[in-house]
Amino acid sequence: MxxxxxxxxxxxxxxxxxxxxxxxxxxxxxxxxxxxxxxxxxxxxxxxxxxxxxxxxxxxxxxxxxxxxxxxxxxxxxxxxxxxxxxxxxxxxxxxxxxxxxxxxxxxxxxxxxxxxxxxxxxxxxxxxxxxxxxxxxxxxxxxLATQAVEQRVAAALLRLVNQSGRRVETGIEIAFPITRQNLSDMTGSTLHTVSRLLSAWERDGIVHSTRKHIVVTAPHRLVLLSGAQG
Amino acid sequence: MxxxxxxxxxxxxxxxxxxxxxxxxxxxxxxxxxxxxxxxxxxxxxxxxxxxxxxxxxxxxxxxxxxxxxxxxxxxxxxxxxxxxxxxxxxxxxxxxxxxxxxxxxxxxxxxxxxxxxxxxxxxxxxxxxxxxxxxxxxxxxxxLATQAVEQRVAAALLRLVNQSGRRVETGIEIAFPITRQNLSDMTGSTLHTVSRLLSAWERDGIVHSTRKHIVVTAPHRLVLLSGAQG
DNA sequence: TGCCAACTTTGCTCTGAGACAAACTTCCGG
DNA sequence: CCGGAAGTTTGTCTCAGAGCAAAGTTGGCA
Incomplete structure (x- = not known):
């Protein structure tokens, strides 16, 4: 040692x-x-x-x-x-x-x-x-968990990860460790299917870019809106 | 003083x-x-x-x-x-x-x-x-909250109250302070309507007896089953 | 005693998201 | 370079439970 x-x-x-x-x-x-x-x-x-x-x-x-x-x-x-x-x-x-x-x-x-x-x-x-x-x-x-819909919870979870352990890349902020749809659903009390659909939708909207075990948030501010955080 | x-x-x-x-x-x-x-x-x-x-x-x-x-x-x-x-x-x-x-x-x-x-x-x-x-x-x-259905959550909440602050009465165990359907739904992330329906159903089944702001659990063991606690 | 506010019950409708099913993609190890 | 395991996507079906609406009940207070 x-x-x-x-x-x-x-x-x-x-x-x-x-x-x-x-x-x-x-x-x-x-x-x-x-x-x-x-x-x-x-x-x-x-x-x-x-x-x-x-x-x-x-x-x-x-x-x-x-x-x-x-x-x-x-x-x-x-x-x-x-x-x-x-x-x-x-x-x-x-x-x-x-x-x-x-x-x-x-x-x-x-x-x-x-x-x-x-x-x-x-x-x-x-x-x-x-x-x-x-x-x-x-x-x-x-x-x-008690008051918000799944979409808000997943958005909030993603933001938490990004704040705690995101690193800047050219296209946005990347989560610094491998994470699956299943992981995200285990954080939010949902299912991998629903999380997958959400990420697909967000990808279409240009909010995130994700590949296998890997997520980059390209528009954090829009995620904040989705998370229902109070403005 | x-x-x-x-x-x-x-x-x-x-x-x-x-x-x-x-x-x-x-x-x-x-x-x-x-x-x-x-x-x-x-x-x-x-x-x-x-x-x-x-x-x-x-x-x-x-x-x-x-x-x-x-x-x-x-x-x-x-x-x-x-x-x-x-x-x-x-x-x-x-x-x-x-x-x-x-x-x-x-x-x-x-x-x-x-x-x-x-x-x-x-x-x-x-x-x-x-x-x-x-x-x-x-x-x-x-x-x-992340994994159980409403019925299980309400049953678990009721059991927790009964364990923490229940007192024996002839017909069962009574929650020792005033509690409304709304309160119970605020504990479980549900609605007063759903909680009311559950209590009605449980009353029919002889598991609880409730009046306004007041709940007596008459069959705690059956509530345990409903709560999904592992046996 | 009667009124009112707080609490409760019940019916109906509608939808978010879970369950199930199946195909597709990516990556790693041999 | 191939095969398979792990991870992802998408479609369809279904229903628990929220939302809305309205009426009933209870108990405290004037």
């Missing part, structure tokens, strides 16, 4: 108040691991043994129903913590973390959590801020 | 590890207030100035869409904290808290939060446990 560089963590919210020796300590306690695309880092219901920081790649947080349907609760982008069950005093993971693309993550055993919180200024505060934000996102999604 | 009694807080999760003098301190810093049924204790978007503990009554936590539709995110029962924005480092309330019945709550200014966490053993831990549970509930509701 090559020695990790302190600059990896510098500037990331949970560690932004720390100096280099402190970051060095934290890094030395971590394990780093690479994952292929489409592998589970941990699974719902399993003992929460470690918490994670995504360095590169993208993670989907997934819940599966007893009937086998799955819905995507959340996407994690590089620089974010995930699997932070210990922060909420859970002893099992509430959902499964699956890589959307090849990924690299650091992790620590949960028993270090309380030490980190006590010892490192700002660590707990920033983590709970993250939890608060995710809670807010989840509330927003509940409201969306 | 009459002097409050320490026994009010004894045994409640956030304070269960504290002794009487400590509880006395906390109580002396609190303000207690009575609210009529149907009044807002705080509103979405307003500055989070205080956090609350419900002593008696019931609270609905509500989000309103820009279009004016509202959905009920959560019910709070006596003994639970609410408005705990400071725990998640938010400076505004993410939702509105409305009394479902006449209620009594204690509250403290948010600036005391960090002090409580630092000084009182178990306070922060228990609060974050609560946050974790609510997060889990919200995830469950997202999955429900």
């Amino acid at each position: 090559p020695k990790l560089d302190e600059s990896l963590l510098t500037g990331l919210p949970p560690f932004s108040l720390l100096d280099r020796p402190q970051i060095r300590e934290i890094l030395d306690l971590s394990v780093s691991q690479r994952y292929d695309a489409g592998t589970a880092i941990f699974r719902e219901g399993h003992d929460a043994e470690r918490f994670y920081l995504l360095l590169d790649g993208f993670i989907r947080v997934i819940k599966t129903t007893p009937e086998g349907e799955q819905i995507i609760a959340l996407h994690i982008a590089p620089g974010q913590l995930f699997g932070i069950a210990p922060a909420l005093r859970r002893d099992t993971y509430p959902a499964t973390a699956m890589t959307a693309s090849e990924s690299l993550a650091l992790s620590w055993p949960v028993r270090l959590w309380d030490g980190f919180s006590a010892k490192y200024e700002g660590f707990a505060t920033e983590c709970y801020r993250t939890v608060g934000e995710r809670l807010g996102e989840m509330q927003t999604r509940i409201v969306e | 009459p002097k409050l009694d320490e026994s009010l807080l004894t045994g409640l999760p956030p304070f269960s590890l504290l002794d009487r003098p400590q509880i006395r301190e906390i109580l002396d810093l609190s303000v207690s207030q009575r609210y009529d049924a149907g009044t807002a204790i705080f509103r979405e978007g307003h500055d989070a100035e205080r956090f609350y503990l419900l002593l008696d009554g019931f609270i609905r936590v509500i989000k309103t869409t820009p279009e004016g539709e509202q959905i009920i995110a959560l019910h709070i029962a006596p003994g639970q904290l609410f408005g705990i924005a400071p725990a998640l480092r938010r400076d505004t309330y993410p939702a509105t808290a409305m009394t479902a019945s006449e209620s009594l709550a204690l509250s403290w200014p948010v600036r005391l939060w960090d002090g409580f966490s630092a000084k009182y053993e178990g306070f922060a831990t228990e609060c974050y446990r609560t946050v974790g549970e609510r997060l889990g509930e919200m995830q469950t509701r997202i999955v429900e």
